[in-house]
Amino acid sequence: MKGEKKSGLIGLFAILLLFILLRLPTLHEPFGRDQGIFATIASGLLQGKIPYRDLWDHKPPGIYFLYALAFKVLGREMRSISLLDGLYTLFTLLFFFKLAKELFNRRVAYLSTFLFTVLTSGIFFLGWWGRGQPEVFLLLPVLGLIYLLKPVAGEEKSLFSSFFAGILGGIALSLKTTIFPLMFLCSFFLLIEDGMSTRGIKKGIVKILLFSSGVIIALLPFLIFFGMNTAWGEFFYSNVTFNLAAHTNHPYDLAFLKKFKDNFGVIGTRIHFLWSTIILLALYGFVRVNRDVQKERALLILWIVGTILSICIGWWLFYYHFIILIPPLALFASYGFFQLFDRLPSQGRKAHQMIRSLILYLFIPFLLLEFLFAYYHSYVSTGIISALIGGGKLNAEEIYSRYKVQEYNTITDFSFREDYRLSDYLKAHTNKGEKIFIWGWESLVYFLSEIEPTSRFIFIYPLIQSNLNIREGTRKILWAEFQEKEPQYFIVTKNDQNPIDEIGSERRLAFFPEIEELLKCKYVKEKETERFIIYRRIT
Numbered sequence: 001m002k003g004e005k006k007s008g009l010i011g012l013f014a015i016l017l018l019f020i021l022l023r024l025p026t027l028h029e030p031f032g033r034d035q036g037i038f039a040t041i042a043s044g045l046l047q048g049k050i051p052y053r054d055l056w057d058h059k060p061p062g063i064y065f066l067y068a069l070a071f072k073v074l075g076r077e078m079r080s081i082s083l084l085d086g087l088y089t090l091f092t093l094l095f096f097f098k099l100a101k102e103l104f105n106r107r108v109a110y111l112s113t114f115l116f117t118v119l120t121s122g123i124f125f126l127g128w129w130g131r132g133q134p135e136v137f138l139l140l141p142v143l144g145l146i147y148l149l150k151p152v153a154g155e156e157k158s159l160f161s162s163f164f165a166g167i168l169g170g171i172a173l174s175l176k177t178t179i180f181p182l183m184f185l186c187s188f189f190l191l192i193e194d195g196m197s198t199r200g201i202k203k204g205i206v207k208i209l210l211f212s213s214g215v216i217i218a219l220l221p222f223l224i225f226f227g228m229n230t231a232w233g234e235f236f237y238s239n240v241t242f243n244l245a246a247h248t249n250h251p252y253d254l255a256f257l258k259k260f261k262d263n264f265g266v267i268g269t270r271i272h273f274l275w276s277t278i279i280l281l282a283l284y285g286f287v288r289v290n291r292d293v294q295k296e297r298a299l300l301i302l303w304i305v306g307t308i309l310s311i312c313i314g315w316w317l318f319y320y321h322f323i324i325l326i327p328p329l330a331l332f333a334s335y336g337f338f339q340l341f342d343r344l345p346s347q348g349r350k351a352h353q354m355i356r357s358l359i360l361y362l363f364i365p366f367l368l369l370e371f372l373f374a375y376y377h378s379y380v381s382t383g384i385i386s387a388l389i390g391g392g393k394l395n396a397e398e399i400y401s402r403y404k405v406q407e408y409n410t411i412t413d414f415s416f417r418e419d420y421r422l423s424d425y426l427k428a429h430t431n432k433g434e435k436i437f438i439w440g441w442e443s444l445v446y447f448l449s450e451i452e453p454t455s456r457f458i459f460i461y462p463l464i465q466s467n468l469n470i471r472e473g474t475r476k477i478l479w480a481e482f483q484e485k486e487p488q489y490f491i492v493t494k495n496d497q498n499p500i501d502e503i504g505s506e507r508r509l510a511f512f513p514e515i516e517e518l519l520k521c522k523y524v525k526e527k528e529t530e531r532f533i534i535y536r537r538i539t
Helices: 002-028 033-046 062-074 078-103 106-119 134-149 160-175 177-192 198-228 232-247 254-266 272-292 297-313 319-342 349-380 384-388 396-400 416-429 444-449 468-484 505-511 513-522
Strands: 404-408 411-415 436-439 489-493 523-528 532-537
Touching (some): 002 078, 002 106, 033 062, 033 444, 062 078, 062 134, 062 160, 078 106, 078 134, 078 319, 134 160, 134 319, 160 198, 177 198, 177 297, 232 468, 254 319, 272 319, 416 444, 416 532, 436 444, 436 505, 468 513, 489 505, 505 513, 513 523
Parallel strands (some): 436 489
Antiparallel strands (some): 523 532
C-alpha cells in the first residue's frame, strides 16, 4: 500500500513538474486585446474609478477585481497576470486530480490530469491570447461546484453542501454570466437527485432554495459595492440590458455550427493526431459512463451538456471559450481509454500483449513526439527560450513582434508590438493630466501608456451596435464626455477588422460625422504608422 502511495505521489509530482516547465516560457507573454480591457479597468479600480460608470465593459465584475488584486500584490505589470494565471491553474490542476479520483479512480485521475496539463499549457489550447481570460478563473469554482454536488457513496450529503455549491456558482457567475445554463442544470440535478417521489421533490426544492441563496450571497458584495458608488444602474445596464440586446438577434444556424467546429478545432491546430484521439476517446468514454456509472452518471452528463450550452450561449465562440470544456473532456477521454484498454480480448494472450505493446511503445511515444514538435515550434524555434534564459539576442520589441493575431481574412487585426510602440510615443508626447482617446479596439494602449482615457468607452463595441437604442445612447454619452474634456490625442486604429466588426474602425468614422468634423476643425494629423493615425489637438 505504501509503495502504491509513493508511486502515486511520484506520478503526480511528475505531472506538476511538467506543468511548471510548460508554463515557464509563458511568463514573458504580453497581453492580448481582452486582457488590455481588464487591465485598464483594474488599474482604474485601484485609482478609485468604478467599472461600467467610469470605464466601460460588458463582462461581469469578478475579472476586474482579480486583475486589481494581482496588480496590488505582484505589481502593475503584465507578468503579474501570467503569474496569477499559472498559480491559479496549478491549484485548479490539483483540485481536478482530487475530483477525478473520487469520481472514477486513481488511474483515470492521473491520465485526465496529464491531459488537462497538456491542453491548458498554452502551446496547444490557450496560447498568449487566452492567458488571463475569465474562463481560466472560472474552472476552479465550477470544479468545486461539481465536487459538492457529486453523490457520496453510503452517505447522505448535508443539505448545506447545496448552499456552498451555490456560493461557488455565484463566484462563477461573477466571472462569466454565460455559465448560467450550467447553473440551471445543476439546480435541476438537485431537484431529481433524491428521486421523483413527493418526498424527494420536496427535498430537491429545499436544496434549490439553498443553492440559490448561496448564489445571491456570493454576488451580494458586488451589488453592495456598485450600490454604494451610485453605479448600480450602469452595472445592470452593462451586464443585463446591453448583453441581452447585443445577443438576441444572433441566429443559431448552420453558420453557427461551422463556427463552433472551426473554433473547437483551433485547440488541435498543432496536435491534430493527439486532439483527434482525445475526442474519439471522450466520445467512447461518454457512452461507457452512460452504461457503467450509476450514481454520478446524471451529474456527469449534465456537467458536459451544461458546459456546451454555456459556450454556445455566448455565440461568438472564440477558441478560449472552450477551456471550460477541457476538464469533462479530459475525464471522459481518460475513462474511455482505460475502458478500451481493459476490454482488450482476454483470449489469445499474445495478441493481447501485442496490442498493449503497440499502445505503450508506439502510440504514446508518437503522441509525445507530436507534443515536443509543437513545443519546439512555439518557443524554441522563435528564439524565445534562449532569450528567457539569457543566451539569446532578442530584445523586448523583437519578442513582442511575434505576438500578433491574423484571424480575419488576411488582415492582421492585432499586433502587440504596434500597441507597445504607440504607448511609448504617447508617453513621450503628453504632459501630466492630458488625456487620450483610442478609436478602435486597442484599450491595451491605455494600460501600457498609463494615460487616462477621455471617455468611459475604452473600446468601440457599444458605439457600433446594431441595436439603435444602445448605439444612439452610447454615442450621446461619448459626445457629452468629449465636450467636457477633449483628448490631447485622438488615435484612429487602422486595419483592425475582426469577427465582431467586419468594417473596421477607420471606416467606421464615416458613420460619426460629428467626430469627423471635430478632427477636421480641432486636430492635426501628427503621425501615421502601420496600425494607427495619430491626431493631436491644436492648442
